[in-house]
Ligand SMILES: C/C(=C\Cc1cc(O)c2ccccc2c1O)CCC[C@H](C)CCC[C@H](C)CCCC(C)C
């Protein structure tokens with residue numbers, strides 16, 4: 530997949546993205562996102578970063594955490610999903626401290642050592658270079674700062690694996706098909722097949738310079754959060 534093909538997928542699904550995530554995860558993705566922000570260590574007054582922010586779910590949770598004395602930068606390369614995020618900001622009160630930036634996370638438009646905390650939700654599996662995305666993340670974090678990265682994961686338990694594949698093939702793709710975005714949702718399964726396991730993600734994190742790296746399985750290993758600290 531090229532960057533442009535990935536961007537096209539997310540631009541196309543933008544109008545139905547939030548609704549489908551709520552339906553297909555039975556609302557559970559909101560809990561996984563809350564946990565991710567907690568694990569990022571973001572606190573009041575922090576300058577925080579949400580990579581591959583899409584329609585902004587994690588950015589809004591970060592904004593609540595850092596409060597009005599903090600700042601959130603949501604970065605994504607899909608103009609259509611960023612439009613959804615911006616439209617959601619308008620309904621926030623008090624005003625969210627969020628700046629939306631259209632950019633490629635493989636080449637972040639920020640100086641070194643800028644952020645106190647960072648998140649990424651369902652972005653790592655979609656980037657064209659995982660090492661480059663983590664290198665950029667490492668570069669822009671301050672020393673001592675933490676990042677938490679949420680994504681799908683292939684469970685090691687064979688029964689959970691069969692259940693996950695069944696769920697994707699028999700619920701996710703048919704419901705997405707009903708909404709006119711079958712091909713886009715059919716892409717989740719092969720992208721997950723190629724995605725490094727938690728153990729492999731930890732190794733890549735170490736290779737790019739993070740000293741403390743742990744992968745936490747969620748939902749019996751069907752999802753996972755990679756937590757990385759820069760020292
Ligand atoms: C918020 C979620 C996924 C975001 C997401 C990520 C992608 O890479 C995509 C690629 C292409 C199209 C869409 C997406 C996309 O939406 C996670 C929740 C949504 C999932 C589709 C639900 C998957 C659920 C688990 C496999 C099983 C959970 C079972 C439980 C009983 C709820």
Ligand SMILES: C[S@@+](CC[C@H](N)C(=O)[O-])C[C@H]1O[C@@H](n2cnc3c(N)ncnc32)[C@H](O)[C@@H]1O
Nearest residue numbers: 539581582583605606607633634650651652655
């Ligand atoms: C599945 S969505 C996740 C959106 C949001 N974080 C969430 O959890 O709902 C993946 C996002 O990654 C973005 N993305 C993928 N590769 C990117 C890149 N190289 N630079 C910026 N955004 C990218 C896509 O545009 C899309 O919005």
